[in-house]
Amino acid sequence: MGTFEPGDERLRGWVAAHRRVFALTGAGCSTASGIPDYRDDQGEWKRRPPVMIQAFRGEDAVYRRYWARAYAGWTRFSAAAPGSAHRAFAAWEAAGTLHRLVTQNVDGLHQRAGSRAVIDLHGRLDVVVCLGCAARTSRAALQADMTAANPAWQSVSAPAPDGDADIDAAAVDAFAAPRCGRCGGLLKPDVVFFGENVPAERYAAARDALAEADALLVAGSSLMVYSGFRFVRQAHEAGLPIAIVNRGRTRGDDLADLKVEGDVGSLLTDAIAARVPAGDAAR
Ligand SMILES: [Zn+2]
Numbered sequence: 001m002g003t004f005e006p007g008d009e010r011l012r013g014w015v016a017a018h019r020r021v022f023a024l025t026g027a028g029c030s031t032a033s034g035i036p037d038y039r040d041d042q043g044e045w046k047r048r049p050p051v052m053i054q055a056f057r058g059e060d061a062v063y064r065r066y067w068a069r070a071y072a073g074w075t076r077f078s079a080a081a082p083g084s085a086h087r088a089f090a091a092w093e094a095a096g097t098l099h100r101l102v103t104q105n106v107d108g109l110h111q112r113a114g115s116r117a118v119i120d121l122h123g124r125l126d127v128v129v130c131l132g133c134a135a136r137t138s139r140a141a142l143q144a145d146m147t148a149a150n151p152a153w154q155s156v157s158a159p160a161p162d163g164d165a166d167i168d169a170a171a172v173d174a175f176a177a178p179r180c181g182r183c184g185g186l187l188k189p190d191v192v193f194f195g196e197n198v199p200a201e202r203y204a205a206a207r208d209a210l211a212e213a214d215a216l217l218v219a220g221s222s223l224m225v226y227s228g229f230r231f232v233r234q235a236h237e238a239g240l241p242i243a244i245v246n247r248g249r250t251r252g253d254d255l256a257d258l259k260v261e262g263d264v265g266s267l268l269t270d271a272i273a274a275r276v277p278a279g280d281a282a283r
Pocket residue numbers: 130131132133134135180181182183184185
């Protein structure tokens with residue numbers, strides 16, 4: 001933090017030139033809030049890839065490990081506050097030229113910064129759904145239930161992406177994994193796991209928003225996940241101008257008209273402040 005990064009004249013011009021921007025955001029918008037990302041600057045996995053839905057549903061050990069790690073990671077994850085990237089998008093929306101914000105993040109930080117026109121493409125980690133009876137509950141309530149079910153449990157943990165945490169194997173083995181209080185079914189955070197598809201209505205809403213847009217901006221995503229990358233492909237096929245702001249390479253670099261490397265928060269704050277004169281955003 002604190003590294004001075006100058007604004008980018010091309011990005012200022014790009015933001016000022018479009019009236020109905022479709023923005024796609026990823027983990028790079030939330031790393032400054034203390035939520036790690038999965039990929040390095042080359043778009044490669046930094047760590048063990050996330051759990052697949054098939055293993056989560058089918059293997060007790062995977063289910064227990066998921067929830068033990070999520071339990072350990074929740075305090076830090078839920079305490080994360082919006083950063084400069086989230087605030088920049090909220091200011092942009094208030095200025096009236098950001099048409100829709102589609103995020104691959106599951107942390108809800110865009111909404112907490114004040115964004116309203118948000119589609120949570122991969123769902124939200126603060127909601128839990130039962131795979132048996134489809135009951136939905138809050139993740140905070142489940143955390144309290146897990147504490148009650150694991151009174152003596154403790155672990156040394158290090159934060160990992162999506163509210164996950166690295167903990168030792170013995171702690172996993174000792175953890176009592178949660179079950180639905182109504183039907184005994186498996187519980188899953190209401191997020192799209194690897195191996196799952198984005199719900200059809202949610203995808204359609206994002207696709208429709210893109211059809212109404214005059215440009216696409218990607219911020220803080222390596223675009224390695226197809227559910228996000230396909231919007232870049234669609235925008236390219238439709239002939240829309242595409243800008244990408246990211247630290248490191250992305251899968252969409254060849255399709256972009258403008259690629260700006262660097263800190264997403266400071267670059268967007270600068271470009272949107274140039275678009276929105278001071279004091280104008282609140283009107
Ligand atoms: Zn249930």
